[in-house]
Amino acid sequence: MKTFFAFTMLIMMHLYLLAQDAPLTWKKLTKEEIELTSYDNAPAVVTYEYGQMYFDTNPNGENLFIINKKHVRIKILNEEGLKYAKLKIPYHNMNCERYQGELSFSFKGYTHNVTETGEINSIRLKNKYIKHSDSTDCISIAEIEFKDVKAGSIIEYMVTTPSLQLINPNSWEFQKDIPVLHSEFRARTPKYFKYIFSVKNIEELPIEDSTFYDKILNYRFKYGNRTYSSIIDLSGKEYRFVNYNMPILTDLNKAERINIHLKQAVTEPADYAWQKLTKALMITTWDDYDRRTPSQRKMLTYPPSYFIYYLPTWGELNENLLKDDKFGLALIKFWDCDSILQSITDNSQNEKEKAEAIYNFVKKNMKWNEQYDLYADVSDNVFKTLYSKAGARVKLNNVGNIFEKGEGTSSEINFIFMHLLKKAKIETHPILVNTYKNNPVDKNIPQVKQFVTVIAYVEIDNEKILLDAADPESSFIKPANKYDPDQMFIIRKLDYGWINEFGLKR
Numbered sequence: 001m002k003t004f005f006a007f008t009m010l011i012m013m014h015l016y017l018l019a020q021d022a023p024l025t026w027k028k029l030t031k032e033e034i035e036l037t038s039y040d041n042a043p044a045v046v047t048y049e050y051g052q053m054y055f056d057t058n059p060n061g062e063n064l065f066i067i068n069k070k071h072v073r074i075k076i077l078n079e080e081g082l083k084y085a086k087l088k089i090p091y092h093n094m095n096c097e098r099y100q101g102e103l104s105f106s107f108k109g110y111t112h113n114v115t116e117t118g119e120i121n122s123i124r125l126k127n128k129y130i131k132h133s134d135s136t137d138c139i140s141i142a143e144i145e146f147k148d149v150k151a152g153s154i155i156e157y158m159v160t161t162p163s164l165q166l167i168n169p170n171s172w173e174f175q176k177d178i179p180v181l182h183s184e185f186r187a188r189t190p191k192y193f194k195y196i197f198s199v200k201n202i203e204e205l206p207i208e209d210s211t212f213y214d215k216i217l218n219y220r221f222k223y224g225n226r227t228y229s230s231i232i233d234l235s236g237k238e239y240r241f242v243n244y245n246m247p248i249l250t251d252l253n254k255a256e257r258i259n260i261h262l263k264q265a266v267t268e269p270a271d272y273a274w275q276k277l278t279k280a281l282m283i284t285t286w287d288d289y290d291r292r293t294p295s296q297r298k299m300l301t302y303p304p305s306y307f308i309y310y311l312p313t314w315g316e317l318n319e320n321l322l323k324d325d326k327f328g329l330a331l332i333k334f335w336d337c338d339s340i341l342q343s344i345t346d347n348s349q350n351e352k353e354k355a356e357a358i359y360n361f362v363k364k365n366m367k368w369n370e371q372y373d374l375y376a377d378v379s380d381n382v383f384k385t386l387y388s389k390a391g392a393r394v395k396l397n398n399v400g401n402i403f404e405k406g407e408g409t410s411s412e413i414n415f416i417f418m419h420l421l422k423k424a425k426i427e428t429h430p431i432l433v434n435t436y437k438n439n440p441v442d443k444n445i446p447q448v449k450q451f452v453t454v455i456a457y458v459e460i461d462n463e464k465i466l467l468d469a470a471d472p473e474s475s476f477i478k479p480a481n482k483y484d485p486d487q488m489f490i491i492r493k494l495d496y497g498w499i500n501e502f503g504l505k506r
Contacts, residue, residue, distance in 0.1 A: 023184050023242075024048045024071065026158065027110060027122060033154060034114060036075050039179055042248060044081030046180040047154075048073045051172055053260070054188040055234055058094075058103040058162055062221050063280040065102075065162035066169055074178075076153045084178065085111075085146040085153075091161040096138035098294045099280060102162065104140070105132075109157035111148045123148045125157070138294060166193075166281045167262045167309065168449060171439070174202075174243040175255040183243045185258060188213060190236040194264040196311070197239055198444045202256040207242035221276050230273035253440060261445040265308040275302050285309040291326075291375070314446045314489075318496040321448065326375035327430070328491065330415045331422055333378050335400035341423055351460045354424050355467070356476050362417045362469040366408060372453045373409035374432070376402065410453040410470040417469035418456050427459045431466065431499065433479075434487035441487045443498075455479055457490055457499075466499075 030047075039045045052069040074084050094102035109125035125146055133141040146155045163169065172185040189195050199205060217232040241258055249255055265285065268274040275282075283289065283300040285308050292300070303309075312320065322328035344361045345354045378399055399416045402408045408416070414430070421428040432451040434441050441450045455468040466488075468474035473482070488499040 022071075023050050023182060024073065026071070027112075027156065029073075029112060029120060029154060033073065033075060034120075036077075037152075038077060040247065042081075042178050043076075043078050044084040044178050045075045045077065046072065046176060046178060047075050047182065049180060049183045051185045052188075053169055053186070055190050055193070057217070057219070057277075061099075061102045062276070063099060063102060064277045065281070066165060067160060067162055068170060069158070069160045071156075071158045073154055073156045076149060076151055076155065078151050081151070081178075082149055085149040085155050087142075087144040087157070089142045089144065089159055089161075090139050091142060092163045092165075093135040093138050093140045094162065096135040096140075096294060097164065098298050103160075104162065105142055106160040107142065107144065107157065109144070109146060109155065111146050112154040112156060113148065113150070114152065164280060164284055166265070166284045168447065169195075169260045171260060172241070172258045173252070173255045174257060175246045175249040175252070177248060177250070177252065179248055180246040181244065183246065185241045187239045187260070188215070188236060189239070190215075190234045192266050192268075193236075193262065196259075196261045196263050196445060197241070198259040198261070198442050199241070200257050200259055200440075200442060201254055202243070205241055205243055207240065210237055210239045212236070213238045217277075219273055219277055221273060223272075223276075228273070232274060232277060253437070259442045259445060261311060261442075261447060262309060263311045265310075266306055267303070267308050269306055282308050287324075312446055315496070317446045317448060318491055321430075321491050322493065324375070326378055327454075330376040330378045330399060331419055331428075331430075333399055333419075335403075335419060337400065337403075337420060337423055341420065345424060351426055352463075355421060355426055355458060355460060358420045358424060359417065359467060359469055359476050362413065362420065365406060366403065366413045366416065366469070367406060368413060368470045368472065369407050369409060371409045373411040374448055374451060374454055376409075376412045376415040378402075378415075408470075410468075413470035414454050414456055414468065417467070421456065421458065429457045429490055429492040430454045431457045432489040432491065433483045435482045436484050437482070440484075441489075451487070451489070455483070457492075 033047050036045065036047070048071070050071045052067075054067050055064055056067050057064055076082060076084065089107075091105045094104045107130060111123045111125070113121045113123070115121050125144070129145050129147060131143045133143070149155060174180060174183040187195070187197070199208070213235060215234040217234050219230045219232045221228055221230070243256060246256065265282070267278070267282065279302050282303055283297065285303060286300055289297060289300070344357050349357065376399060399412070399419050402412045403416050418428045418430060431454065432448065433453060433455050434451050438452050439450070455466055458465050458467055465477050466479050467477065468479040471480045473480035486500055490496050490499060
């Protein structure tokens with residue numbers, strides 16, 4: 001049956017080279033899908049997965065979103081495969097983001113069963129079988145359970161979810177823990193937005209092409225008590241990626257995928273309709289957007305320049321982090337810790353002994369709250385800063401305050417550790433790290449969010465070592481084994497880069 005299906009796919013591939021139509025039609029099953037009874041001893045098979053990413057408004061909405069749309073069919077081959085009739089789908093909750101009246105989630109699904117007479121009995125999934133969880137950081141989860149599913153059933157669903165992930169849209173994964181016979185992804189990007197599509201873990205896709213498309217939006221919006229209409233040109237380029245006959249994958253971090261990242265975004269100067277339409281997306285390009293609450297985000301102003309965003313190089317990312325008051329500058333924030341250093345170190349100790357004493361002190365006095373982060377919450381109030389310069393005894397919101405709490409995120413604890421090291425005149429620099437379990441860093445896309453947290457790089461007596469003061473599994477000179485040495489990036493003025501280029505000890 002696998003050979004027959006592969007032959008069918010070769011014919012379909014030829015047809016798709018001649019046309020750009022959608023690869024499957026809603027509720028119209030193919031003969032091959034109906035007759036498929038086994039495939040590589042798998043419990044179920046994804047016969048088709050078709051994804052789309054495009055820019056549009058919601059029905060009755062006034063904001064431009066990135067719309068993610070997915071159409072999937074799964075053939076259940078045996079009893080073990082029944083678990084694939086239960087889905088968990090994350091989505092962006094627009095009510096949580098304070099965009100009232102905007103659609104957040106749309107789903108329709110069917111269970112298709114073949115009767116004894118050979119007819120297709122299609123049972124629509126009712127809304128009562130969809131449960132929605134509360135939002136965490138405005139991301140909710142829809143839990144869906146298809147009914148009337150048995151061995152031989154085909155479940156089919158289509159899900160549409162608007163998103164504000166302008167800079168870093170969801171990756172497209174071709175592989176799963178069951179075979180995938182046809183996976184296709186298309187992305188439409190208007191001329192105002194240029195994206196990088198980085199193909200990972202695969203040498204060459206069977207089909208990878210692009211074409212231009214036309215799209216005109218008749219945009220209606222309110223200004224004061226009046227309603228206006230404006231013609232918005234959303235024409236641009238459509239990218240298309242297709243893969244076939246993918247086997248079961250046990251490590252999904254190694255899945256063949258497409259990573260997507262914004263390279264450049266521009267705006268229409270002095271066009272009120274365009275700015276009103278795109279503000280929800282464009283304000284996500286502010287550096288501190290993710291650190292704000294939904295209410296605070298709504299108060300952000302439209303970015304002031306023609307070039308709203310461009311993707312930095314690794315060198316520019318390094319420089320930006322060094323200037324960031326929640327990252328590089330966090331190491332030099334005001335904190336009078338001299339008395340602490342005097343209590344845990346003395347002049348008789350060499351640098352390595354001092355570093356170990358500081359390390360053990362931080363480990364003993366700081367509890368990791370089990371939250372990974374890349375920044376420290378050390379934003380200062382300008383008035384408090386002025387008072388401190390005048391000699392008043394004022395507590396600034398700095399790493400010292402975090403230390404007094406006795407608890408912090410992984411990055412905050414390691415920034416405290418590095419701050420104490422620097423005060424002890426021991427050279428240290430932050431290192432961006434990633435875990436084996438997290439999605440691998442795409443080195444074609446210089447973006448800090450690909451990493452999980454920050455640990456310390458230290459030079460002692462010409463010895464280069466890595467130290468993690470937050471994770472309980474780490475000890476002095478030996479960070480936890482969960483960090484991948486091939487995905488570590490040193491942040492410093494000179495000789496920044498990947499640690500495997502420097503031969504660091506770990």
